[in-house]
Amino acid sequence: MNQVLNYQKYKKIAVMGGTFNPIHNGHLVAAEFVRQELGIERVIFIPTGNPPHKNTNPMYNEHRYLMTVLATVNNPHFEVSRLEIDRQGYTYTIDTITELKKRCSADCKIYFISGADAILQILQWKEPEKLLSMCEFVAVTRPGNNIKELEKTVSMLKDKYKGKITLIEIPALSISSTNIRHRILANKSIKYLLPSNVEDYIHKFSLYQAEDITSKEIEKIKGKLHSILTSKRYKHTLGVAQEALQLAKRYNVDTYKAYLAGLLHDCAKCYTNKEKLELCKKYNINLDKFLLENPELIHSFLGAKIAELEYNITDFDILNAIAYHTTGRENMSILEKIVFIADYIEPNRDYFDGLDKIRELAYKNINTAIIFALENTMKYLKNRNIKLHPLGKKALMYLKEEKNE
Ligand code: ATP
């Protein structure tokens, strides 16, 4: 569908951008509140296409768009645009606003509504200075947000970039799309968190179920891995992805992300040590003395870079889960922990003493499982006169301290 919309008659419009995966009452309340406060004539919801910071399942693009249409249908001031959904490649806000400006009158004011969290990261967006000069930002805050830090960022953006940013506090609604997806997986009710027609749509198409872990993107990645890894390694890879998916369900983590991270964790295992060293040099990956002496650990750090460059993974959490899957590190994210332990316990792993215990612990208390796994590795290495990587030691200390707190 080629949608050409014209906004010439308006003097004040606002863009509400988001993945809307799915759209929920938090988004709607924020948009309606800001509209009233600032006297905005039209709020245009623009579901993202392929944002550089989020790996969303591409199969869901059309669903996300249609759910946004359903959610906004009863508000005469709201509409939905396909501007980003229909764009190929990565979508950047600056391109969207530029496109929108062409369809508005010269004196039309454009606002961009976003959560306070997004404002704190705005300097990481493409061409932030230009963006700040093209539209006014409205950051919706909720009681509980760190207002001090936010105000500091806002005044910095004002001083340094002449940006206009308004903070508006909206009623406390701690609804998030992530939480809604997790509730669906756990068979919990999502009633009243989003409009009932969106809820009906989700149920009608059985969205956000575990079986959704098939997509063109995943199939392409599998095909490539199948061709570069040995068949044993490929089987292990599928096992880790599957195990990561199960653990993600258990720990309320995005299952699609966990599956992707599991699938790609060993994507750099196909290289010889010599090739790994050459690639690290090429990509400026710093190797410490330990890694140079134990090159079998390099594939994790190199793998994160390969996943980014060759498999188009942009989500930092996925990339870190790949980078630290062998060593672990202090303060691991839950996704990092999941991939670390999935690698240890996946069903095709050769049996070793203690494997059953770690398998059981993984689903009871993932931190304890990692402590056991690291101690087990330490014992195994000691017999071979090898030390645990300093990152692993730190991870162990960190988890043990946390356990004793
Ligand atoms: P996810 O959990 O997948 O990150 P989300 O619920 O944050 O999803 P997005 O589509 O990422 O939804 O959000 C779009 C915009 O709406 C962002 O600027 C976000 O900060 C804001 N937003 C999300 N949830 C709320 C809410 N409950 N109240 C106010 N603003 C929200």
Ligand code: MG
């Ligand atoms: Mg979000």
